[in-house]
Structure formats: C-alpha cells, structure tokens
Amino acid sequence: MSDEIKDTVENSKGSKSIAAFARAKQSLPGGVNSPVRAFRAVGGTPPFIERGEGAYLTDIDGCRYIDYLLSWGPLIAGHAHPAVVHAITQQAQLGTSFGAPTEIETELAEEIKRAYPSMDLVRMVSSGTEATMSALRVARGYTGRSRIVKFTGCYHGHADSLLIRAGSGVATLGLPDSPGVPSAIAELTLTVPYNDVDRLRMVFEEFGEEIAAVIIEPVAGNMGLVLPQGGYLQAVRDLTLAYDTLLIFDEVMTGFRVSYGGAQERFGIDPDLTTLGKVIGGGMPVGAYGGKREIMEQIAPEGPIYQAGTLSGNPLAMAAGLATLKLLQTEGAYDRLERVSQRLAQGFMDAGHRAELPVQAHAIGAMFGNFFAKDPVVDYATAMQADLALYADYFHAMLARGFYFAPSQLEAGFVSLTHTDEQVEQTLIAMGDVMQNLRRRRR
Numbered sequence: 001m002s003d004e005i006k007d008t009v010e011n012s013k014g015s016k017s018i019a020a021f022a023r024a025k026q027s028l029p030g031g032v033n034s035p036v037r038a039f040r041a042v043g044g045t046p047p048f049i050e051r052g053e054g055a056y057l058t059d060i061d062g063c064r065y066i067d068y069l070l071s072w073g074p075l076i077a078g079h080a081h082p083a084v085v086h087a088i089t090q091q092a093q094l095g096t097s098f099g100a101p102t103e104i105e106t107e108l109a110e111e112i113k114r115a116y117p118s119m120d121l122v123r124m125v126s127s128g129t130e131a132t133m134s135a136l137r138v139a140r141g142y143t144g145r146s147r148i149v150k151f152t153g154c155y156h157g158h159a160d161s162l163l164i165r166a167g168s169g170v171a172t173l174g175l176p177d178s179p180g181v182p183s184a185i186a187e188l189t190l191t192v193p194y195n196d197v198d199r200l201r202m203v204f205e206e207f208g209e210e211i212a213a214v215i216i217e218p219v220a221g222n223m224g225l226v227l228p229q230g231g232y233l234q235a236v237r238d239l240t241l242a243y244d245t246l247l248i249f250d251e252v253m254t255g256f257r258v259s260y261g262g263a264q265e266r267f268g269i270d271p272d273l274t275t276l277g278k279v280i281g282g283g284m285p286v287g288a289y290g291g292k293r294e295i296m297e298q299i300a301p302e303g304p305i306y307q308a309g310t311l312s313g314n315p316l317a318m319a320a321g322l323a324t325l326k327l328l329q330t331e332g333a334y335d336r337l338e339r340v341s342q343r344l345a346q347g348f349m350d351a352g353h354r355a356e357l358p359v360q361a362h363a364i365g366a367m368f369g370n371f372f373a374k375d376p377v378v379d380y381a382t383a384m385q386a387d388l389a390l391y392a393d394y395f396h397a398m399l400a401r402g403f404y405f406a407p408s409q410l411e412a413g414f415v416s417l418t419h420t421d422e423q424v425e426q427t428l429i430a431m432g433d434v435m436q437n438l439r440r441r442r443r
C-alpha cells in the first residue's frame with residue numbers, strides 16, 4: 001500500500017459517511033437507491049463517494065481507495081477518463097436530450113453491430129433491466145410462446161419475469177423470489193442450474209414447445225464470477241435451436257468486457273438476441289438490445305411489439321459510450337485487462353493457500369471473482385457454499401487498507417484500463433497481509 005493511501009485510511013474515521021448514511025436512511029429505503037450498495041452482506045457503513053479519478057475513488061471522509069468495482073462494471077476506462085468527460089461535456093453543450101433522432105445513436109448502433117455480428121438491428125434503452133425486459137417481450141411476441149428459462153443465480157435486472165431465483169442483491173439478501181411478482185408471472189419462468197446441460201435438456205423435454213427464450217449470462221457475474229464449462233454454451237445453443245426457442249445472451253456485464261465482441265465472440269456462439277448495458281454507456285445510464293433482423297423487425301414502429309422510452313438513445317450516454325469504445329480499440333487493451341484480472345485472481349489464490357484458507361478464484365477479460373470456498377464454484381449451489389462471513393472480514397480489512405471490492409461475495413470484481421501494475425502489486429501485498437491476519441484470527 002502506498003504511504004498516501006495508508007495515511008488517508010488511517011486518518012479517517014469514516015464519520016462523515018456514517019452521518020451521511022443516517023441522513024440518507026431518512027429519505028431513501030435503506031439509505032440507498034440499489035440494495036447491494038447498503039453493505040448488508042458485509043455489514044458496516046458504505047463509504048459515501050465524493051469523486052473518482054482513474055482507478056481511484058475518494059470518499060467524503062477523504063479516504064482514497066483503489067477501486068475494483070468501478071460502478072459495478074461500466075467504468076472500464078476508469079473514473080472520469082478525460083476522453084469520456086470531454087465527450088460528455090461537448091455533447092452537454094449541445095443539449096442533453098431531444099426525444100428526437102440524433103446521428104450519434106446510429107453511430108453507437110453501428111459500432112455495436114460491427115463488434116456483434118449477431119445483432120442486425122439494435123434498440124437503445126436506458127438500463128440493463130430495460131434491455132432484458134424488452135428482449136423477453138420481443139422473444140414472446142415473436143415466438144407466440146410464454147415460458148422462459150433462466151439459470152439459478154443469474155441476474156438479469158429486476159423485471160418481474162426475471163426476478164426468480166436471481167443472483168446479485170436478491171441472493172445476497174436471501175430473497176429467492178420477490179414479493180410483488182405475481183405468481184401467474186413467476187410460474188412462466190423455469191429455472192435450471194447453470195453449467196448443467198442435462199437439467200436444461202429435461203426442461204426442454206417437458207416444456208420445449210412452450211419456451212419462448214432461454215436467457216443466460218454467458219459468463220455468470222451475479223453469483224460471484226462463474227465461468228461456463230467447456231462446451232456448455234454450445235450445448236445451450238444446440239438445445240434452443242432444436243426447440244425453435246430463442247437464445248438471449250445477456251451481455252450487460254460481459255459485453256465489451258470479456259473481449260470487444262463479448263462472450264459470444266470469445267466462445268463462438270451466435271445468439272438470437274443480445275442485451276448490453278454498462279460499458280456501452282461509459283458510466284451514463286444506458287442499455288441496448290438487438291439481434292436477428294427478422295426478430296427485431298417485430299418491434300414498433302416496424303412491427304407490433306411495443307417498447308419506447310423518453311430518454312432512450314440519450315445523447316450524453318451515446319457520447320460517453322462511443323468515447324469508451326474508442327479507448328477499448330487501442331492495441332493490446334484486452335490483453336492488458338486480462339493480465340490484470342488474472343493476476344488478481346492468481347494473487348488471491350496464492351495468498352489464500354499461503355494462509356491455509358479455502359479459496360477459489362476466476363478471471364476472464366476485465367472481470368474476476370473471489371470465493372472463500374473449498375470446492376470449485378460452478379453454479380449457484382456451489383457459490384452458496386462459500387464462507388460469507390470470512391468474505392465480510394476480508395472485505396472490511398481490504399477496505400480499511402484502501403481497496404474497494406464488491407461488498408458481497410456473490411458479485412464480480414472489475415478492472416479498468418487505468419489500473420497499473422504497481423496498484424495491482426499493492427493490492428496483492430495487502431491481500432497477503434489480510435489473509436495472514438484472518439488465519440491468525442481463525443485459530
């Protein structure tokens with residue numbers, strides 16, 4: 001840890017964040033606008049953030065952290081990257097929203113299409129949830145079928161049909177299904193374990209003709225980071241084709257992250273529909289869905305399936321997204337991102353082994369996942385065997401040293417183009433210290 005970070009962490013008591021959290025709770029449910037930010041899985045008070053710069057976050061108490069959460073993914077270029085800030089500023093001077101067509105929407109759609117050949121047409125929306133919710137409607141409208149299949153522990157935002165056995169905050173808070181989702185809707189969502197082809201086949205054998213779509217995070221990032229096993233995604237593709245069911249790749253997290261062309265490029269799969277978000281908005285609220293022309297042409301005004309939005313294709317988000325994608329096109333960007341995430345995963349494993357703690361870690365592209373688990377983590381059931389209390393201790397010890405990770409083991413970590421080797425080195429040294437302390441405390 002650099003002396004600078006050490007000083008800021010040691011000199012801070014977090015008192016301003018504590019006061020800010022208490023105040024926020026008077027006006028916002030749980031003090032937050034999205035549940036996982038409230039630190040329920042790890043306890044304590046979330047630092048309230050004042051600003052970000054590159055790989056650093058600074059809170060209102062003046063504590064500085066190396067950020068491995070990056071706004072839960074969008075900031076692959078780091079905080080307040082000058083090129084992204086410039087693009088947003090320039091656009092803001094021209095106007096922030098028009099509710100009318102702009103050329104910049106087409107530009108971003110063209111860039112997405114170049115990178116994702118499975119997407120002939122793209123519709124911009126304002127969040128990942130909106131993208132997955134709309135993709136489902138299109139799948140149901142196009143196929144005339146009502147059932148969908150999702151995977152336990154995968155999270156696709158909070159639309160009713162998708163809030164069934166979901167990961168992320170739903171899993172963190174132990175809410176298998178949310179009150180408020182009518183059972184008539186929940187019944188249409190069939191769930192199967194991730195990485196289990198046989199169970200998926202069984203569901204198809206029973207309900208195949210009724211299933212509109214299978215929606216999947218091709219690399220699961222909301223039960224921690226869980227990788228698809230060899231041949232699994234192709235098997236999912238083959239089954240969906242056999243039953244004329246649409247395959248929706250939810251690449252909100254993996255898009256432009258596990259490679260420029262997402263998981264579908266990396267694993268060589270051709271989905272019918274794809275959802276995107278996070279990176280393509282460069283830190284501004286955004287989502288997109290798209291896919292095969294004959295399916296996407298069913299959307300209004302071309303076809304009868306309705307979906308709309310006042311801020312869809314918002315020019316600030318389009319500008320920030322395009323600027324971010326440009327940065328990702330620089331030579332070696334993905335090699336570097338992958339090297340950093342792999343080093344973090346390997347460092348976590350090494351530190352855990354030295355401290356004789358049960359550890360598992362995964363990394364791919366610009367994302368990684370750390371588990372305190374004895375056995376390999378391949379699905380939600382194995383992810384849930386991880387030691388959540390140990391993670392909470394680890395999380396707080398790292399936070400106190402100036403390293404900001406996901407406040408739940410059931411979330412992924414992220415790296416950016418701005419994370420340096422030196423910062424990663426500092427992180428690995430801290431991980432080693434923290435794990436040794438955890439070992440001592442467990443004795």
Ligand code: HOZ
Pocket residue numbers: 034035036037071072155168169222411
């Ligand atoms: N959907 C995010 C977790 N996978 C949480 C977003 C947020 O709280 O900002």
